[in-house]
Amino acid sequence: MDLEHVTRQVFWNVSLVWFFYTLSALAVLAFATGAYRNVSIWLKGWTGERLKNVSQSLSRVLTDGALNRKIFRGDFAAGIMHLCIMWGFIVLFIGTVLLTIHNDIVPFLFGYTYLIYSFVLDIAGVVMLTGVVLALVRRYVVKARPMHSLLDDGVILALLVVIGITGFTLEGLRLEALKPAVDDWSPIGALFARFLDSGLGGAKAWHGSLWWLHAALSLALVVYIPLSKLFHMFAAPANIYLSAEEPAVVTLEEREKLVGDFNQAQMVSLDACTKCNRCENACPSRASGEPLSPRGFVLNMKGYAKEKYGFRARFDARAKEAAAASQVGDAIEDDAGWWCTTCRACVEQCPVSISPMDVIRETRVSMMAEGRKVPPTIRDMLRTMSKYNNPWESGGSKRAAWRKNLEAKDFSQGDEAEVCYWISCVASGDVRNQEVAKAFISILRHAGVSFAHLGKEEGCCGEFVKRLGEDGLFEAIVEGNFGVFADFGISKMVTTSPHCYHTMKRDYPPLRDKLRIENAPQLEPKHHTEFIAELIAGGKLTFSRRVEKRVTFHDPCYIGRHDGLYEQPRQILRAIPGVEVVEMERSRENSFCCGGGGGRMWLESTGDERMAELRAREAAKTKADILVTACPFCMSNLHDAVKTAGFADVMEVKDIAELVAEAVVSATAYEEV
Amino acid sequence: MNIVVCVKRVPDLAEAEIVVDRSEKGIETEDLVFDINEWDNYAVEEAVLLKESIGGTVTAISLGEEDSEEVLRRGLAVGADNAILLNDRAFDGGDAFATAKALAAAIERNPFDLILTGAQAADDGYAQVGATLAEMLGIPHATLVTGLEIDGNVARVHRELEAGLEEILDVRLPAVLTIQTGINEPRYVSIAGIRRVARREIEVLGAKDLGLSGDEVGAAGSRLEMQRLFVPPATQKGEILEGSVDVTTEKLVSIFASKGWLA
């Protein structure tokens, strides 16, 4: 036979082909029904705003989806594993589709085309099998990292292994039985053929029955896809595409018109979860022994959505009634919704761009609206907040008095300046943080910055109110604050709190536009690490003293993971003469939360060891003299934790501004502030 | 079960500075923050919990000026079905008796099974309206209630006594119960929750609507005549230690030491 006519006889040695077609049709139907169910549940979410940056989203799909970028992060073997399974599977699937076209529509797999086809498929099969074996070994033998293996995980891997091996065996048997003149370009198939030819006489008979096993398992897999985590093959790329941008701000007014518990992108994200457990492994709340699992939360919400919007709720009258009455809060056990510090570690880790953090926040919004599941301490704080515009009872006059003592310019007293120093309610209320404010003021003075604070007009930025899901109160706070900014013509802003900074940068502008707040200025908030780094770069700070210390920097979540300011603090530290910077095991995007964000300052830990203590321990390992941070919450928590964890004698906690102030300001001037 | 719950808007007192106004009968309210009376907050929660467990309706009622709508809306947001505001110049300056009179007239217009009030109000502290109301309506009452269970037309009630003691009684309904703090955990009322009920109607009634004449209510209908409100001197007995934290704590420590407590 000449090469040009080489091809494969599809359904060689298969009887009852019509039965196979019927089965296939049924499988496709089942798949379509399942997929329809899943997609129709996605559509129960409300439609968010349209993506503004399509090309960015598409490129994310390419890198994170097609190339598995985030799976490789921190776990190369996992990346290889997944890439193998994924691409092996995709190629094999395309191969099957091509074969169907060849057989039923336009025959085209002849000659070289066929040979290349058969070669590629052969390799794809090996690649996939390699991936699956790697996965099995990682999951069940070496236990590469903590994973929660459920039946579902095992079933999927087993199916893939058996389908792969039966596929090769079939090929081998076919080659063995037919002994074609020109061998297919199927090296692995040939290998199997050689292997099989020794033992088995009736290759053809074996082939006949094995074919049906292979076919049945393959069809079962197709049916299983929409019912299992395998559906992530569709949901994950969709989610990567949809979540390339942060969820849009939804105003109270908009929300009143919305039905559903999540937006559509979030509904998709619930299905995208592959249960890889990376989020849980990164979650600080989990690490401290608290009952939160971001993965668990996502899957719990997925279950809730399936109950509420699935087929049963549509067709069974009783289930329908129950579903209509069910609310997110009911699906959440006890306080589970309130443990999250909104540290964003899970978001950073998730290979398929799910944000358990935002899913959690969304459930807080629902629970807030209902009111019953709000922990009492948070409830009391929010009541205080709504009455006094700060979370710490009415001590407003005291804080104002303290601010007055700073002897800096004060907008509320009619002073004028270029930059507004937003002191933040934590820094004004807490003694340790008041020191930081003094240090920062001394730096501003030294650099000759024209600045003033808001004195008695400074309320709270409302950041944790937003994270806690009390969006209505947050809106009121934002409106009030814009009113103050407008009154004093403030747009340039600097603050020592990452929380104020982040919310003013990310949450205020869209609200300003949506709420159409009159005369509201465009804000240009800067975090003090950004600000000081610029002062240094601009030659405005002269370091007159050496600080001979070994320091390590704790990246606060809200300037780090939330806003990407990793370099600025390090630039500053390196600029201070004498300072030696060492990194902790987890730093930058892997930084470990102090436990203060997301309203957690008002929810006491029930864990074994507080997050801040875990972090203090990690810092102590670097043998640093000073644990440096740049956030008032981190300061409060770490300052305390260094004491309680027993490192008070060896390590201090300082804000980066204090180190800078020590180095630029003469000792006496610093004391005077 | 038709439940009526009486609520009042009062100033937050914990850190407030009370300044008596020129009339010497009222206080300057400008710098004060107002909220629902704490005891009433528990009463509203209890009413809604009862409704949630045994069904029925909850009507919140308040006597006060227009701003009292705020606490009524709060009640609606928690789960009350109706809200009534008794607002009339004629009600001004009333004592507990006159207040109860107006409330009784308003409550009597519709059938009711249970009336809850706070044990007392944080501002005038009479601890009197609930039981007075019961007597006017000719029904039994129990005050300082810290536990409540309804079984048919009987309320099993825990009343707080002194020194950690409680008495347990059965009270036949309809009745008035005055609620003591700590009986439940009041839920959070979000801005979204309040907005949801922003357009719900609040019935506003005056003395005439209740068939009351001007001298039955307000200052004229009161049994007490307010003569003067005043702020007593801050310290009467001891010494306020002056100085920085360092100095004051040092002084205190030497006082303790002189007593031999630091041995």
Add this chain to the structure above:
Amino acid sequence: MKEILVLAEHRKGELRDITLDLLARGQQLADKLRAQQAEGELTAVVLGQDVGTFADTLSSYADRVLVVEEEAMRAFNSDAYQEALAHLIKQRRPAITLIGHTAFGIDLAPALATSLDAALATDCIEVDVEGGAFTAVRPAYGGKARMSVLLRGDVRIATIQSGSAPSPSPRATRGEIVSIDSPLAGEIAYKKFLEYADTSAGEIDITQSDIVVAVGRGIGDPKNIPIVEDLASALGGVLACSRPVVDKKWLPKARQVGISGKTVQPKLYLAVGISGAFQHVSAIKGANMVVAINKDPKAPIFRVADYGIVGDLFTVVPALREKILKAKSGK
């Protein structure tokens, strides 16, 4: 208009302390009446069953003791009491009737006053009479202000804050004891006493300690409680608290100081972030020294404190603790 009527309060077979406050206050008024219009007498009323010994005790402090014995009044029952007392007041037309501002008086007085169309002033810390006009001073705005009120009409009732009068001294000659038939028509069917329950039992007995450090709502958050707890242990005392702290379940009821909690008589009572409501401070009367730390200079607690520090507890308490530890180790 010459008689001052005082209602004795008893529970579980014991006369309650408030009764002495009432007798002292009643005596003052009777004396005033006598001075102003030549006639004034003090009559004590005791309602209950088997209350003979109470009547004996009371007779040392009053001109007359009226005793109504009735099974239905063995335990306090506001409706039975109301009926009996209304009958007596209508019959005797006293100038004023004094009742304790207690859980008992709060339940009884308002309905009684309403049924008699009487003027009622509650929670009085002073009651005065001048030319036949009775006035009372009572706290308002959480004790931050006071109001003086005139009781209109000629049927008057006042409930008296416990501890607001000095203890009376017994008289040389005892008053007469008059037994009166129960005016109760029948059983009170709509309200039934079942039993007493003690809610404050707990692992710790704060009344036994010489030093009590109490924390109030000013602590803000349960996670801050250790700050005060540490101070208590530095002083070798126990941690106690005010009611809101218990209402919020931050500490168990066994640690609550106040009329509805425990009464304490330590050498030192240190109140941290407690405003000093009367329900709280009337239970620390027996303390040798009261010290208050509060950031509000106008907080009523400073009125009963021997020493006060005006300041933020979060700075004052740790500083104080450090100094105490230093002083202790210095020895």
